[in-house]
Each structure stands twice: as structure tokens, then as C-alpha cells.
Amino acid sequence: MDNNTINATVKALADELLAAQVEEARSRLLDDRLVDLAAAELDMLMAQADEIPLGEVVSRQALKDVVRVFAFELNLGAGVIALAGDMAQQLHRTAQKDAPKLKELLSNNSASQWLNKIVELGEFRRLILDKIGHSVTLHQFVADHVLILIEQQITQRSPNWLQELTSNVDIENQQGLRGRLKSNVRQKLNSRVRQQEELLERTLRQAVAKTIKKSCSDLAQLDESVWHDAIWQLWQVVRDESVSEFTKGLDPLDIEEFLVLGYNEWRKIRQTEYIQRLINTGIDVFYNAYEDVPLTEVLEDVGVTRNHMLAEISRFAPPVIQVLDEHGYIREILTRQFKPFYENPTTLAILQRAIKHT
Incomplete structure (x- = not known):
């Protein structure tokens, strides 16, 4: 071969x-x-x-x-991200249908264990309350909204003649003796009102800051048993609520x-x-x-x-x-x-x- x-x-x-x-x-x-x-x-x-x-x-x-x-x-592709819309639709419908009560998902025993652990975090709780109490931004936010409410109340309850005198009408267009008298009154009244507004604003902002600081300080000093009872009572209120109750106002x-x-x-x-x-x-x-x-x-x-x-x-x-x-x-x-x-x-x-x- x-x-x-x-x-x-x-x-x-x-x-x-x-x-x-x-x-x-x-x-x-x-x-x-x-x-x-x-x-x-x-x-x-x-x-x-x-x-x-x-x-x-x-x-x-x-x-x-x-x-x-x-x-x-790793980055998700555009297709998976776009799928989030469909997923949101399905999740929303599924969450609303036959939703269990909170107590069916979390027993009293489990809730008590979580509560005990939360209450134990005393130092962390005091730190958070201290940050809140000394937050200038929070003080300004609360004071601004209180001032808005006070201004609205004053405007609604002021007599018509006072509203007219303190309105922002061009005083130079007023004619005659009555107009000049009215302009003088308006100028004096506006000046006095502005002074009172500035004093009220300063006083209110100081009071708001003091109140928030004191409230947070008082909360931080509360005994653990008080925190425990308060949170436990809150759980007793919400435990019979359906999960779907907490998703109201949310759409897909x-x-x-x-x-x-x-x-x-x-x-x-x-x-x-x-x-x-x-x-x-x-x-x-x-x-x-x-x-x-x-x-x-x-x-x-x-x-x-x-x-x-x-x-x-x-x-x-x-x-x-x-x-x-x-x-x-x-x-x-x-x-x-x-x-x-x-x-x-x-x-x-x-x-x-x-x-x-x-």
C-alpha cells in the first residue's frame, strides 16, 4: 500500500x-x-x-x-429601560388587585421586633433631631409659609379703606386736594406698615427657630418607652389598612x-x-x-x-x-x-x- x-x-x-x-x-x-x-x-x-x-x-x-x-x-440597554413603562403598568394593576392588609405581611411579633430595634437607636435618633432642630433652611421654610398665611389672613380681614390706602396705586396720578391728602396718608401708613411687617417678620422667624429647636430637643429627651408606645399605637392604627391604600395617588x-x-x-x-x-x-x-x-x-x-x-x-x-x-x-x-x-x-x-x- x-x-x-x-x-x-x-x-x-x-x-x-x-x-x-x-x-x-x-x-x-x-x-x-x-x-x-x-x-x-x-x-x-x-x-x-x-x-x-x-x-x-x-x-x-x-x-x-x-x-x-x-x-x-454594566448598563441596561434601551429596550430594557423602555420596558419600565410596561412594567409600571402591570405593577400598578397587580398592586391594586386583592391587596393584602399590612398585618398579613407583617405580624405583630415581627413589628414588635422591628420596633424594638428602632427604639434602640437612641443616639442616631438624637443626632437626626439635632440636625433638624438646627437646620436654618427648615427654619426659613416654616417661617416663610407662616408669613404667607398671616398675610393672607390680614388681607382678607382688613377693611376696604385700609386695603385701598395700602394698595400699590400710583400716587402721582391722584388729582385734587383729596388726592394729595390721600397720598400723604398712604405714604405715612405704608411706611408704618412696612416697619411693623419687618418687626413681625424678624420676631416670627426667631420664634419659629426657637420653637423648632425646643421641640426637637424635647423629642430627643423623651424616654424610650414613650417612643415605643407612640410608634406601637401608630402600627395598631395602620395594621388593618390594605396595602393598596398606601398606593393611592400613584399612577403607572x-x-x-x-x-x-x-x-x-x-x-x-x-x-x-x-x-x-x-x-x-x-x-x-x-x-x-x-x-x-x-x-x-x-x-x-x-x-x-x-x-x-x-x-x-x-x-x-x-x-x-x-x-x-x-x-x-x-x-x-x-x-x-x-x-x-x-x-x-x-x-x-x-x-x-x-x-x-x-
Whole structure:
């Protein structure tokens, strides 16, 4: 047998072996026992993972790189963002239909536990009240609105002649003696009114600031039992309310805007050094705790068990493989994977030596 014949025979044998291996692998993937095979392989992997610590498989930097991509760099596509509108419509309708009462979502026992924890935050509560009490912006805001209310009341209750005298009419257009007398009275009265207004405004702003500071100080000094009783009574009032009661006044557009605004704000703050430092600190804490811990224990601590993994394989693998095979993709994938081996000169040389020795 000459070399050309041998080469042709070797090539034909390689093609036959490739086709046979592709079909054998395809049949195993399509076999009803695929899940059983996957379970056996998973058990072998878990047995090996029991001896391999996290630090040998994943480096600290690799873990940070993954978080960086998904937390700091990944952006939702325009299609998903546009979907927020449809999602808001559905969420709004779903939230209104057969909405449970608050007590059905949060039991008295759970509410009591949350309440106890909130009441324990005495120092935090005092800090917040202190910030509110000394907020100049808040003082100005309250005083401005009180002044507006007082002005409205004065205007409504003032007699017509006083309103006329204090109105902003052009006094230079007044004619005759009566007009000049009226202009003089208006000028004196306006001057006096302005002085009283300025005094009233200063006094009121000082009183508002003093009242807010004292109220916040008094609240901060309240005993924890008073806070506990007050919040508990509030819970007793609202616990029988339906969840839908708290969504009244919100329409789907409001929900959509909240979703979009929240996502846009997250995209901004996630780029700040502060937020990235916080997340990276969390990664360091996690890695320091689990670097030398076997993979199986890490998975168990994060709540991923063998049953979880096997359930996901059973749920997705068989139908996905079936669809891929119906479109001819399984055979193509396997052929691409195995073909380089059968075209490798080393493999062909092995087949050639086997043919010569037969």
C-alpha cells in the first residue's frame, strides 16, 4: 500500500471516528438519563471541591473585577429601560388587585421586633433631631409659609379703606386736594406698615427657630418607652389598612419615573470613589473570611446546595439541548469541538502507524 493510499485511508478513518464520536456524544446529551449523568458528575465535582479552598480557584482581584463589571460598568440597554413603562403598568394593576392588609405581611411579633430595634437607636435618633432642630433652611421654610398665611389672613380681614390706602396705586396720578391728602396718608401708613411687617417678620422667624429647636430637643429627651408606645399605637392604627391604600395617588407613570430616576441615580453614584470603596471593602471582608475555606462550604454558607444546582440543571438543560438539536446545532457544536483533534498531524500519525501494523 503506497503512501497516497495510506494517507487517504487515514483521512477516511479519521472522518469516520469523528462522526462516530459526535453521534455518541450527541446521544448521551439527548438520553433520558442526562440528569442522572449530570448528577453523577456534579457529585464528583462536589467531592473534589470539598478539598479545594476558594483562594486556589478565585483570586481577590478576579472577584473584584467581576463585581466591577456588573456593579460599576454594566448598563441596561434601551429596550430594557423602555420596558419600565410596561412594567409600571402591570405593577400598578397587580398592586391594586386583592391587596393584602399590612398585618398579613407583617405580624405583630415581627413589628414588635422591628420596633424594638428602632427604639434602640437612641443616639442616631438624637443626632437626626439635632440636625433638624438646627437646620436654618427648615427654619426659613416654616417661617416663610407662616408669613404667607398671616398675610393672607390680614388681607382678607382688613377693611376696604385700609386695603385701598395700602394698595400699590400710583400716587402721582391722584388729582385734587383729596388726592394729595390721600397720598400723604398712604405714604405715612405704608411706611408704618412696612416697619411693623419687618418687626413681625424678624420676631416670627426667631420664634419659629426657637420653637423648632425646643421641640426637637424635647423629642430627643423623651424616654424610650414613650417612643415605643407612640410608634406601637401608630402600627395598631395602620395594621388593618390594605396595602393598596398606601398606593393611592400613584399612577403607572409615577412608578415608571421612580424606576428610571432610581436607576439613573445609581449609575451616577456607583462611579464615586466612596461607593466603590464601600463595595470593595465588602469584597475584602468576604474574601478574608473564605479564602481558605473549601468551595463546598462556601456554597453552603451562601445558600447554594447540591439540590439547588441539580434542580437548575434538570429545569434548563434537557429542553435547551432538545431545541438546539432540532435546529442541528448540537451536531455542529460537537463537530467543531472534536474536528481539530482528528485533523491534528499527531492524531493522523497515530492512525497511520495503526494501519501499517494491521
